Amino acid sequence: MVKEEKVTVETQKISDIVPPIPCSKLEEEGHALLIVDLLRLTRTFSYRRYRLDVIGFLLAWLWVVLLLALGWWITKIGA
Amino acid sequence: MTGLSKLDLAVIVAYLVGITAFGLYVSRRVKDTEGFFMGNRRFGKSLMVAQALTTGTRADYAIGVAGASYEIGMAGIWYQWMYIFSTPFFWLLSPIFRRTRYTTTADFFEERFSRSLGVGYSFFALYLFMLWQGTIIKGAALTVAGITGLSETWIIWGVTALFVLFGVAGGLVATVNTDFIQGIFVIILSFLLIPFGLNAVGGFAGLHAKLDPQMFSLLAEKELSLFPVTMLVVSGLVGIVAQPHHMAVAGSGKTEMSCRVGWCYGNFIKRLCTIGWAVTGLIAAVMFVGVYDHSKRELVFGAMIKQLLPSGLVGLMIAAIIGTVIASCAAFMVSGSALFTRNLYKKFLKPSSDDAHYLLVGRVVSAALTVGSLLFALYMPSVVKATVHFVTIVAFVGIPMWVGIVWPRANAKGAWASIVGSSAMFFTAQRIGWGQGGQLLSALLVGFALAIIVSLLTQPEAADRLQKFFALLHTPVGEEENLERAGLKVTGD
Numbered sequence: 001m002v003k004e005e006k007v008t009v010e011t012q013k014i015s016d017i018v019p020p021i022p023c024s025k026l027e028e029e030g031h032a033l034l035i036v037d038l039l040r041l042t043r044t045f046s047y048r049r050y051r052l053d054v055i056g057f058l059l060a061w062l063w064v065v066l067l068l069a070l071g072w073w074i075t076k077i078g079a
Numbered sequence: 080m081t082g083l084s085k086l087d088l089a090v091i092v093a094y095l096v097g098i099t100a101f102g103l104y105v106s107r108r109v110k111d112t113e114g115f116f117m118g119n120r121r122f123g124k125s126l127m128v129a130q131a132l133t134t135g136t137r138a139d140y141a142i143g144v145a146g147a148s149y150e151i152g153m154a155g156i157w158y159q160w161m162y163i164f165s166t167p168f169f170w171l172l173s174p175i176f177r178r179t180r181y182t183t184t185a186d187f188f189e190e191r192f193s194r195s196l197g198v199g200y201s202f203f204a205l206y207l208f209m210l211w212q213g214t215i216i217k218g219a220a221l222t223v224a225g226i227t228g229l230s231e232t233w234i235i236w237g238v239t240a241l242f243v244l245f246g247v248a249g250g251l252v253a254t255v256n257t258d259f260i261q262g263i264f265v266i267i268l269s270f271l272l273i274p275f276g277l278n279a280v281g282g283f284a285g286l287h288a289k290l291d292p293q294m295f296s297l298l299a300e301k302e303l304s305l306f307p308v309t310m311l312v313v314s315g316l317v318g319i320v321a322q323p324h325h326m327a328v329a330g331s332g333k334t335e336m337s338c339r340v341g342w343c344y345g346n347f348i349k350r351l352c353t354i355g356w357a358v359t360g361l362i363a364a365v366m367f368v369g370v371y372d373h374s375k376r377e378l379v380f381g382a383m384i385k386q387l388l389p390s391g392l393v394g395l396m397i398a399a400i401i402g403t404v405i406a407s408c409a410a411f412m413v414s415g416s417a418l419f420t421r422n423l424y425k426k427f428l429k430p431s432s433d434d435a436h437y438l439l440v441g442r443v444v445s446a447a448l449t450v451g452s453l454l455f456a457l458y459m460p461s462v463v464k465a466t467v468h469f470v471t472i473v474a475f476v477g478i479p480m481w482v483g484i485v486w487p488r489a490n491a492k493g494a495w496a497s498i499v500g501s502s503a504m505f506f507t508a509q510r511i512g513w514g515q516g517g518q519l520l521s522a523l524l525v526g527f528a529l530a531i532i533v534s535l536l537t538q539p540e541a542a543d544r545l546q547k548f549f550a551l552l553h554t555p556v557g558e559e560e561n562l563e564r565a566g567l568k569v570t571g572d
Contacts, residue, residue, distance in 0.1 A: 015487040017539045021550035022561040031555045035171050038485040060167030063347050071354050075153055075295040078283025
């Protein structure tokens, strides 16, 4: 006898006007997106959930600072 | 006859033959529209970095920044550096593009809001692509003509023939694969003149001795000051999402990480190159005192190549300039072709044909789009002026994209009101004589306010449309089975 397997999808609610959408394991493990969740970050934010966004964003700002410093430093060479 | 030595000509010919042969060689991998338009989303980090760098870096940017720095000093850097504060946001935005699994930005408007917005955006984006291609070709032709003495019109047609051959044959696969080589040429273009120039003017000490100290300020009173620059930064960030080629630049990577690294760090390399362009302009300010007025300042880049570089390196610089044109225009051709084929032709003219037919249409449209861009190229008044102009227009189209991503309640009526209202506000402010900063600020405020108010006063989008869109955004690449199990389609077809 073949047992019929019922497929169930775990869901999450993101807004009152959006029907439930599938849950993501990867999002729970650091792949959630800050911009997509911007208006509900007060409820959803944790470093673990947004790890990739947070680390990469901060690192990118470090590059901005370094580039600005480089630009400023170049104007001072030979002054 | 051309003002070029045999060695220069040999370098140029070797580059053109080599890059075209390589492009044609890799184009045999293109079997379908997904390969032609999005490279089957198989690009790794290094190719994504190269794509972002070369698609976003054009000879006319270097020419414009060097020309501006020649006249107003280091502050001329902001004509391109205004996006430096937007760049970290590319890290956050690129996985959004990748997760939508869309091929064009018009797909975004259609799937999130309405078909009419998708169609409206398609026409706008096609216009932008023609404008951009025209700007790029014009800028490159102006410089190459200044160096070689060839006719500007002939150069425009010659360069166009090259990237048409490239783009039509290989689509995004050929474009991105050759971008790796083009990236090296972008770096050559940005820094090659500096050692020769510094040697000619007595080094950095010579620059300081001969130029007004104000020329070394990153904030100049003339042309660019803090408020307009700040508003250009903000509008740049708002508008960056709506630039039509960014769906491919940010979303064609194999993984979300390759998209993040590619878009973000490809642009950081570009910001580094921008420093080179500004320093080149400063050197020109010493070498060509009073030679070029405001309307001719963009000629200094070509004049420096001609005066400073030895035989062989002149050819290398010309090859680099042509390379930026090929890389950018081929990418724009492919994205423009995707927009027309998918969002107009397939939707309205021939909805149920096979993929081979759409691939053929995509290739034909690629070439046709370029003819339109040539009309722009031949009648564009000033490269830098055109750059600033289209940046402001794109910003208003970016408003509903941001609102649509972060706020489920946003709807198509709000999106239309936002685009029309902000554009009307911008042109009204321009007509009554407000400064550039005031024009942008007022238009952005009106745009965001209208998107919110009109959405709240009208019905939200259909629940299934919202569910599909936000399910995509909450499903990282690699978890597509979640969508399939929930009965949601993966692509925007």
